[in-house]
Amino acid sequence: MLLAGCAVTADAGGPAATTPPADTRPFSELDFYPDPRLAEGARTAVVATDAVDPIAHDAAQLLPATVVSHDPDGDRDVVVRDTSRVIALDLAGSLAATVWGLGLGDTLVGRDMSTTFPGTEHLPIVTSGAHAVNAESVLALRPTLVLTDGTIGPRDVLEQLRESGVTVVFLENEASLEGAVQLARDTGRALGVAEVGELLAERIASEVDTVRAQIAAVAPSDADKKLRIVFLYLRGTSGIYYLFGAESGADHLIEALGARDVAAELGWEGMRPMTDEAMVEADPDVVLVMTNGLASAGGVDGLLEAKPALALTSAGKHERFVDMGDGQLLSFGPRSALVLDALARALYAKP
Known part of the structure; x- marks a missing residue:
């Protein structure tokens, strides 16, 4: 995408x-x-x-969490130890919305240009008009975890963040309704709230099924x-x-x-x-x-x-x-x- x-x-x-x-x-x-x-x-x-309505509040996080990061050059295991300061970056703003939906919106310390839902207005933007990540802007926020799907780059900036000690996890983010369900699960695992991720995935799927049934009745x-x-x-x-x-x-x-x-x-x-x-x-x-x-x-x-x-x-x-x-x-x-x-x-x- x-x-x-x-x-x-x-x-x-x-x-x-x-x-x-x-x-x-x-x-x-x-x-x-x-x-x-x-x-x-x-x-x-x-x-x-x-x-974005959080499905839970104050969920207990099980950390460290070992997750698969789908890096551009191949999968790798990444250990997530600290989620106190999170930046979630993608072209559509889906990752930040998912973090918020898990009830962990208070961990977000920065945002991409497409993250515009209520509650995020005060967060500093770390991407430019071309949707490129500014390394200095990100590092100034002292993030402990950056979640991305690879749709925002450049890649060497993300590698620079890793070299600076920031944990970076690439999540798969298929541009589809089914992809949104899986993204909830994967983001939940990365943040140490796998059970909450499953609940959010089930809610998204159920709500979408309800609306699709309504559409089928009139289309x-x-x-x-x-x-x-x-x-x-x-x-x-x-x-x-x-x-x-x-x-x-x-x-x-x-x-x-x-x-x-x-x-x-x-x-x-x-x-x-x-x-x-x-x-x-x-x-x-x-x-x-x-x-x-x-x-x-x-x-x-x-x-x-x-x-x-x-x-x-x-x-x-x-x-x-x-x-x-x-x-x-x-x-x-x-x-x-x-x-x-x-x-x-x-x-x-x-x-």
């Missing part, structure tokens, strides 16, 4: 977008489109709460009637327009929404610069984007002007763009069910 989950802030181009209030009505009481493909206009998906079951969706990563003022396909994380999210990831169906893998030909061939009903990414492109009107090929698609003709907060969309973790719920409301329910 190279770009998935990147936070596109005002610094990346254009003003930060305002967020409308969340729709907190029970899902079953919503008024759904008879055919969601015929919906008109842009929507913003807003989670009911951006807070078309006929493949020809399912929404055709693509995900675009935008930094308009920088001229960055990436189309995400298979194994980008967007494919898992779109599938969970009861829709079709047409980029993946066309054989588009990972994330690559969007081409006019690919977009016209995909002809999506809906385009998913990050909120501030869309703002950086000048909103829907600015995006359609910059990329006329989009205007030729069904989504462009009906201005069917669904945006979501940059620190939420493609951030798989304790809030996965909330993200699914908010997106489903924007896709299938009338305003």
Whole structure:
């Protein structure tokens, strides 16, 4: 995962977008489109709460804990002895959210740019606009443990941290709903709270299953009637327009929404610069984007002007763009069910 989950802030181009209030009505009481493909206009998906609810408080930690660190050059055993000062780093902010979900948020002493949920505002940011780790900023916080998944680098900085005596653990972090469940288990083991990690994993899985069942009840079951969706990563003022396909994380999210990831169906893998030909061939009903990414492109009107090929698609003709907060969309973790719920409301329910 190279770009998935990147936070596109005002610094990346254009003003930060305002967020409308969340729709907190029970899902079953919503008024759904008879055919969601015929919906008109842009929507913003807003989670009911951006807070991460810890599953436990003051859990007893069993340390030292020996865990497998999935380093870029191969697995190695790492002994975690001290978790009093933790920094959890990845592109999507999923690791910090998972630490918080385990009830160990008070151990966090720094954060990456994508960690934006309530309670972390005071933490100093140790990554730059390019999502690179600043060794001096990290060492100044005197961390005893750095958790990462390798999506933030450069690698030599992480090695420098190890050489300085900081314990560094690389965790696997698959960009999927199932990956969020496993990440809860692995993070729990690394922090000496394996049992709490299992509880968090079970909660994430249960909440996601509940929302997926609700979506299945309203999403078309006929493949020809399912929404055709693509995900675009935008930094308009920088001229960055990436189309995400298979194994980008967007494919898992779109599938969970009861829709079709047409980029993946066309054989588009990972994330690559969007081409006019690919977009016209995909002809999506809906385009998913990050909120501030869309703002950086000048909103829907600015995006359609910059990329006329989009205007030729069904989504462009009906201005069917669904945006979501940059620190939420493609951030798989304790809030996965909330993200699914908010997106489903924007896709299938009338305003």
